[in-house]
Amino acid sequence: MRTKAASSSHFDRTEECGMKKNILVLVGSPRPKGNSQVLAEAFAAAAREKGHETEVLRVSGMKIAGCQACERCWKKDGLPCVQQDDMQKLYPKLNVADMIVFAAPIYYFGFPAQLKAVIDRFYPLCHGDDKRRAFADKESALILCGASEEEDDFEPAVANYEVMADYLGWEDRGILVASGLGDIGDAAKSEWLEAARDLAMDL
Numbered sequence: 001m002r003t004k005a006a007s008s009s010h011f012d013r014t015e016e017c018g019m020k021k022n023i024l025v026l027v028g029s030p031r032p033k034g035n036s037q038v039l040a041e042a043f044a045a046a047a048r049e050k051g052h053e054t055e056v057l058r059v060s061g062m063k064i065a066g067c068q069a070c071e072r073c074w075k076k077d078g079l080p081c082v083q084q085d086d087m088q089k090l091y092p093k094l095n096v097a098d099m100i101v102f103a104a105p106i107y108y109f110g111f112p113a114q115l116k117a118v119i120d121r122f123y124p125l126c127h128g129d130d131k132r133r134a135f136a137d138k139e140s141a142l143i144l145c146g147a148s149e150e151e152d153d154f155e156p157a158v159a160n161y162e163v164m165a166d167y168l169g170w171e172d173r174g175i176l177v178a179s180g181l182g183d184i185g186d187a188a189k190s191e192w193l194e195a196a197r198d199l200a201m202d203l
């Protein structure tokens, strides 16, 4: 199955400049000990070994509703979002993160609704040249898991991530597709655990 590390030509800021990154890992699974959580934590542990700061957040455990498309965030300056839910706790973390990592299972070939809700709520962070530029200066990565052994089954979610990162102006630092993981506990005994660590070791 696929692992796509960052391109070899990528400028490694950590090694070249000793830059410590603030990495926010958003876990999209509702299962607290699920495969994406295990892979997210393996990634985060390796990132900390490299000297980065990490926070792993299970967004499905937070109260985050979908975007209401009221567009008030696009009309008023300084109003992140009118919905007073846990996304208000996430906005400051998203703003200061140097890197945002998505770790999630695939549900019907896409992201679970809980993670999609968070992504849709990025809307206030992307309006206007200033806000857009501030939110654009980030790196990102993707860790996907799924029961399927077929790489093609992950492509819709991978494509969603790729076009989103490109649209937001983020620099993709790697994609891990961890196939063949169905039950809780599968990731911990799989080759993907090391692959998740490798993704962080390349940062």
Ligand SMILES: Cc1cc2nc3c(=O)[nH]c(=O)nc-3n(C[C@H](O)[C@H](O)[C@H](O)COP(=O)(O)O)c2cc1C
Residues within 6 Å of the ligand: 029, 030, 031, 033, 034, 035, 036, 037, 104, 105, 106, 107, 108, 109, 110, 145, 146, 147, 148, 149, 153, 181, 182, 183, 184
């Ligand atoms: C609602 C639902 C939809 C799913 N859809 C897919 C799918 O389209 N393809 C797939 O390979 N696995 C699918 N799965 C299986 C999960 O992706 C798989 O069990 C994954 O390891 C769960 O990750 P987690 O332990 O982090 O929750 C689905 C599971 C659920 C509950």
